[in-house]
Amino acid sequence: MHSGLVAIPADIRSLDGYVWHAAPDQYIMAAVNGSDVLPLIVPALTDGTDVDMVLDRVDGVLISGSRTNVHPSHYGEEETEHHGPFDPARDRLSMALIRRSIERGIPLLAICRGIQELNVALGGSLATEIQELPGRFDHRKPETEDRDIAFGIRHSITVKQGSCLASIVGDGEVRVNSLHRQAISKLAPRLAVEAVAEDGTVEAVSVIDAPGFAIGVQWHPEYWVGSDTISDKIFAAFGDAVRARHARPAEAAE
Numbered sequence: 128m129h130s131g132l133v134a135i136p137a138d139i140r141s142l143d144g145y146v147w148h149a150a151p152d153q154y155i156m157a158a159v160n161g162s163d164v165l166p167l168i169v170p171a172l173t174d175g176t177d178v179d180m181v182l183d184r185v186d187g188v189l190i191s192g193s194r195t196n197v198h199p200s201h202y203g204e205e206e207t208e209h210h211g212p213f214d215p216a217r218d219r220l221s222m223a224l225i226r227r228s229i230e231r232g233i234p235l236l237a238i239c240r241g242i243q244e245l246n247v248a249l250g251g252s253l254a255t256e257i258q259e260l261p262g263r264f265d266h267r268k269p270e271t272e273d274r275d276i277a278f279g280i281r282h283s284i285t286v287k288q289g290s291c292l293a294s295i296v297g298d299g300e301v302r303v304n305s306l307h308r309q310a311i312s313k314l315a316p317r318l319a320v321e322a323v324a325e326d327g328t329v330e331a332v333s334v335i336d337a338p339g340f341a342i343g344v345q346w347h348p349e350y351w352v353g354s355d356t357i358s359d360k361i362f363a364a365f366g367d368a369v370r371a372r373h374a375r376p377a378e379a380a381e
């Protein structure tokens with residue numbers, strides 16, 4: 128029996144002639160096996176979702192990665208051919224869940240598109256096609272059908288001493304995977320950088336003065352839960368935070 132219920136915002140996908148509200152299996156299974164919680168996929172309704180109704184019933188929020196990008200209008204930029212593809216309903220749901228979960232002290236773990244949404248939701252901006260920027264590496268997914276290679280651990284980041292992430296995985300050099308072409312540009316005022324790649328790409332953030340666990344990572348720890356210590360530690364810490372929230376006394380409820 129899993130303890131704690133975790134909301135995962137859905138992506139909108141077209142498959143088999145249907146439109147689906149879906150979340151990738153690797154996030155679901157990482158939550159189940161790595162955090163020992165039960166995930167709940169939240170539909171991304173075009174007209175918006177009452178996120179407080181969801182957050183009244185869950186103990187954590189896990190924001191997944193996705194191939195789509197946050198629409199640049201959310202950070203005050205014009206759309207170009209470099210910004211798509213988009214998923215406006217997911218943008219709307221994720222960013223509402225992020226803002227309210229932080230305000231309510233509900234544990235939040237945001238991965239890849241998730242860290243980008245976290246930054247935008249709190250007032251930051253994104254850079255697109257970062258591999259074309261001077262001095263930056265190519266962080267995109269390798270072109271292969273082999274998912275272990277696509278999600279292969281292949282570059283180093285430095286976790287800052289004294290950061291929240293350091294209290295979970297230790298500080299210093301850590302090896303991670305990389306499947307993105309956008310990254311944080313202007314950091315949101317309420318975010319602290321927790322880890323950076325060798326080319327300066329922001330790889331992890333935490334929410335300053337958050338009342339609960341609130342971390343974003345640009346890489347994909349969910350893929351390696353069960354076989355990579357760093358990935359295991361991140362999901363275990365999230366699970367602990369979710370259970371602590373679940374067990375809080377009734378009078379602590381907002």
Ligand SMILES: N[C@@H](CCC(=O)NCCCC(=O)O)C(=O)O
Binds near residue numbers: 197308310
């Ligand atoms: N769209 C963003 C988000 C990157 C992200 O979440 N990638 C996961 C997708 C994995 C896949 O391609 O299968 C960006 O590209 O920066």
